[in-house]
Amino acid sequence: xSEIELQHVHKVFGPDRDRSLxxxxxxxxxxxxxxxxxxxxxxxxANLTIERGEVFVVMGLSGSGKSTLVRMINRLLEPxxxxxxxxxxxxxxxxxxxLRELRxxxxxxxxxxxxxxxxxTVLDNAAWGLEAAKVPAGERRERARDALATVGLADRxxxxxxxxxxxxxxxxxxxxxxxxxxxxLLMDEAFxxxxxxxxxxxxxxLLDLQEALGKTIVFITHDLNEAMRIGDRIAVMxxxxxxxxxxxxxxxxxxxxxxxxxFVQDVDRSRVLTASSVMEPxxxxxxxxxxxxxxxxxxxxxQLSGIYAVGPHRRLRGAVLDDAATSAARxxxxxxxILVRDFPRVAPDAPLVELFAPxxxxxxxxxxxxxxxxxxxxxxxxxxLAALAGDNGTNSKADADG
Amino acid sequence: MAxxxxxPVGRWVDSTVDWLTEHLDLVFDVISDVLKxxxxxxxxxxxxxxxxxxxxxxxxxxxxxxxxxxxxxxxxAFALVExxxxxEATMSSLSLVAxxxxxxxxxxxxxxxxxxxNDVVSRVVRPALDFMQTMPSFVYLIPAIVFFGLGEVPxxxxxxxxxxxxxVRLTELGIRQxxxxxxxxxxxxxxxxxxxxxxxxxxLAMSTIMAGVNQxxxxxxxxxxxxxxVGAGGVxxxxxxxxxxxxxxxxxxxxxxxxxxxxxxxxxxxxxxxRAARRTATS
Numbered sequence: 130x131s132e133i134e135l136q137h138v139h140k141v142f143g144p145d146r147d148r149s150l151x152x153x154x155x156x157x158x159x160x161x162x163x164x165x166x167x168x169x170x171x172x173x174x175a176n177l178t179i180e181r182g183e184v185f186v187v188m189g190l191s192g193s194g195k196s197t198l199v200r201m202i203n204r205l206l207e208p209x210x211x212x213x214x215x216x217x218x219x220x221x222x223x224x225x226x227x228l229r230e231l232r233x234x235x236x237x238x239x240x241x242x243x244x245x246x247x248x249x250t251v252l253d254n255a256a257w258g259l260e261a262a263k264v265p266a267g268e269r270r271e272r273a274r275d276a277l278a279t280v281g282l283a284d285r286x287x288x289x290x291x292x293x294x295x296x297x298x299x300x301x302x303x304x305x306x307x308x309x310x311x312x313x314l315l316m317d318e319a320f321x322x323x324x325x326x327x328x329x330x331x332x333x334x335l336l337d338l339q340e341a342l343g344k345t346i347v348f349i350t351h352d353l354n355e356a357m358r359i360g361d362r363i364a365v366m367x368x369x370x371x372x373x374x375x376x377x378x379x380x381x382x383x384x385x386x387x388x389x390x391x392f393v394q395d396v397d398r399s400r401v402l403t404a405s406s407v408m409e410p411x412x413x414x415x416x417x418x419x420x421x422x423x424x425x426x427x428x429x430x431x432q433l434s435g436i437y438a439v440g441p442h443r444r445l446r447g448a449v450l451d452d453a454a455t456s457a458a459r460x461x462x463x464x465x466x467i468l469v470r471d472f473p474r475v476a477p478d479a480p481l482v483e484l485f486a487p488x489x490x491x492x493x494x495x496x497x498x499x500x501x502x503x504x505x506x507x508x509x510x511x512x513x514l515a516a517l518a519g520d521n522g523t524n525s526k527a528d529a530d531g
Numbered sequence: 532m533a534x535x536x537x538x539p540v541g542r543w544v545d546s547t548v549d550w551l552t553e554h555l556d557l558v559f560d561v562i563s564d565v566l567k568x569x570x571x572x573x574x575x576x577x578x579x580x581x582x583x584x585x586x587x588x589x590x591x592x593x594x595x596x597x598x599x600x601x602x603x604x605x606x607x608a609f610a611l612v613e614x615x616x617x618x619e620a621t622m623s624s625l626s627l628v629a630x631x632x633x634x635x636x637x638x639x640x641x642x643x644x645x646x647x648x649n650d651v652v653s654r655v656v657r658p659a660l661d662f663m664q665t666m667p668s669f670v671y672l673i674p675a676i677v678f679f680g681l682g683e684v685p686x687x688x689x690x691x692x693x694x695x696x697x698x699v700r701l702t703e704l705g706i707r708q709x710x711x712x713x714x715x716x717x718x719x720x721x722x723x724x725x726x727x728x729x730x731x732x733x734x735l736a737m738s739t740i741m742a743g744v745n746q747x748x749x750x751x752x753x754x755x756x757x758x759x760x761v762g763a764g765g766v767x768x769x770x771x772x773x774x775x776x777x778x779x780x781x782x783x784x785x786x787x788x789x790x791x792x793x794x795x796x797x798x799x800x801x802x803x804x805x806r807a808a809r810r811t812a813t814s
Contacts, residue, residue, distance in 0.1 A: 205718055233721030244716035247811045248734050258720035260730075309720070 132313060132345040133179040133202060138211035140197050143168035146209055159368050171197040173369040175211070181312075184339060184346045186360030188353060194369040195349045199315050202347060203236045204228055215313070233262035237306035241318035243298045245290040251277065251301050252286035258309040276308035277301075279338065296327035303335075307342070316348045320355065332359050353392060357381070357401040358480075365389050377401050397482070398517055404484060405477035407516040408497045408506030414439050415449060420464045421457040424449045435493030437504060438468060445504045448472050448493060474498045477505055481516060488513055548674050559678045566630060566684050573626035582613045589795070596802045608791040617766060617788045624765030625792060627683055627758060628751045631690035635747050639695045640740060643702025644728070653703065660696040668693045668754060672761050686758025686767075690751050697746035705739025706732050735811050741804035748796050755789055766792075 141149040141162070149168035152161060159170045172194040179185045189195045200206040201213055204220060212221050220231060237258055245254045256273035264272070277283050280300040290298050299319060306314055320328045336359060339346060350356050356363050357377035364374045365385075373385035381401055384390035413427045415438040428436055428451050438446045447468030457467045473487030474496050488495050494507035552559070577585065586609040594602035612621050646653040671692050675685035709732050717727040733740070759767020766785045773782025 203719060205715060229721035229723065231721070232719060238716070238719040240712050240716055240719075242710075242712050244710070244712040246713065246731060246734070257716075257722075261717075261720045261722040261726065305720075315719075 132181040134214040135177040136212040138175040140172040183361040186356040188356040189366035193366040236313040237311040238315040239319040255304040276304040399482040424454040577622040635695040639698030643699040646703040647706035681762040683763040686763030690754040694750035698743040701743030705736030738808035745800040
């Protein structure tokens with residue numbers, strides 16, 4: 130079910146808005162509007178449907194209108210025209226009181242520079258939204274404490290924001306947003322002000338939280354890698370218009386226009402592509418009934434230095450290496466005695482970036498296994514490298530054109 | 532050369548003042564009574580304990596707000612005032628300054644808040660403040676005497692007018708300087724406007740507002756001697772007496788008492804401002 134819907138939403142700033150809007154409806158550009166009316170067209174004809182429980186990323190460079198767009202979802206900015214529908218209710222015409230209720234109960238927000246109150250403790254900051262909703266003091270503290278525990282800051286409730294690191298401050302910002310139990314979380318460049326390492330950590334934490342809480346998250350970023358890492362779907366904005374909406378792989382593989390293509394050219398594929406998208410079927414596996422001699426034969430036939438042994442239902446039993454198989458065949462040992470069980474396995478949804486370390490130490494192609502240890506495929510080192518270079522069929526039009 | 536017609540600014544002001552005295556007599560009487568009552572009460576409160584007891588209390592306060600050395604200074608400086616036989620005059624001036632400052636601040640801060648929230652108010656208020664501050668302070672004494680007669684009340688009123696501008700200006704500045712993202716966060720969580728003002732904007736602007744309060748008090752002190760001219764009493768009269776009788780020594784002693792008051796008030800109010808700044812520091 131759709132949680133947020135934008136229908137033909139425009140936002141223009143400056144003089145003579147009606148004329149600016151009329152120009153935009155005729156299909157004129159941002160520059161035309163600036164020249165003819167002196168107005169600024171921040172968002173032009175935005176149409177979006179955001180599903181309940183999804184992480185929806187709005188991506189664009191600064192000035193692309195993404196911050197303006199998200200601020201119209203809770204009406205921190207009034208749409209100049211068009212409708213904003215939240216949970217089935219048109220919020221465009223809400224009065225001040227209903228609007229405050231909507232903001233304190235249904236939509237909360239996390240800010241780029243944290244926007245905490247420096248004179249209040251972490252606990253009181255986390256309770257801010259509940260205070261606005263007039264929740265009694267006791268319950269307020271309890272819920273704020275729960276939210277702080279959720280983000281891992283239970284032991285810092287008495288501290289002041291100035292005493293915390295940037296990452297911790299943003300956790301307080303996140304706790305403040307979670308404390309109100311709003312279904313919708315607007316995150317405006319929430320991690321952009323953090324160091325890269327902390328940013329990664331926060332992204333991971335957000336994804337973990339999302340798994341547990343299932344909020345509808347609208348996340349704004351100018352960082353494509355971040356967008357691809359956390360977004361279920363991504364909207365790319367340019368000059369006030371939404372130019373493409375789709376999943377990370379959609380946008381990588383099939384960019385809507387040259388702008389998106391040039392944008393994704395530099396994307397870190399190792400973070401977007403997953404093990405399942407590059408894995409190959411194993412050229413050979415050792416069946417349940419086969420022994421060391423069969424293993425030697427298979428390895429010789431396919432010129433392998435190791436082979437995976439599977440049980441019933443392709444359940445992975447272990448790996449057999451060539452030298453072990455040779456000596457076992459000579460001395461008449463059983464296959465179970467020479468099985469290597471301690472080798473790296475990866476999950477199908479692991480991003481490529483997490484495969485380098487295991488691939489580097491594994492003498493044989495990486496095994497991709499599901500939760501039941503079933504062998505889904507393998508990733509030879511050369512496949513991994515080819516995928517990163519964009520040679521595995523997922524290359525964008527830009528690569529093809531250029 | 533053609534003569535420029537005389538614009539009778541002075542006559543207009545005169546007739547305005549006449550009209551005001553005639554029609555708003557009652558209002559001025561009430562203001563006069565209230566201000567007189569307030570200064571008298573405060574003065575008798577300050578003079579109620581023996582001078583050295585109050586000196587000890589002030590020193591204790593100084594210790595609490597700033598530390599040991601400020602306490603030592605306070606004790607010695609106010610003891611000197613007492614030994615120069617200026618204690619009563621100084622306490623009288625202190626109560627005048629205190630009442631004038633409280634009135635100036637309780638008008639100035641709300642006006643500053645209004646100016647910060649509304650550009651029209653800001654545009655109207657700014658030139659009025661410039662006018663209030665640049666008009667020589669003596670000039671305020673003339674209508675003040677007309678409205679309120681001689682004594683401490685015209686002194687208080689002239690002081691209020693002269694000392695108010697910094698509290699308006701710095702309140703406006705402080706509130707406008709509050710990080711807009713924090714204010715936006717207030718709105719984003721559905722806080723009503725009054726909550727945003729009292730729990731976000733004013734606390735975050737507090738150190739700047741307090742700097743304005745400090746300025747108000749300093750300007751009020753600078754009016755003490757001028758207020759002495761219209762018979763407001765206190766150290767102002769001592770200094771003014773020193774001037775008329777060319778009594779350098781007595782004039783200097785009076786001046787020294789004002790300096791003691793000034794240092795004490797400045798150091799205490801700026802300590803409050805610094806505390807507020809420390810509380811709202813972001814890192």
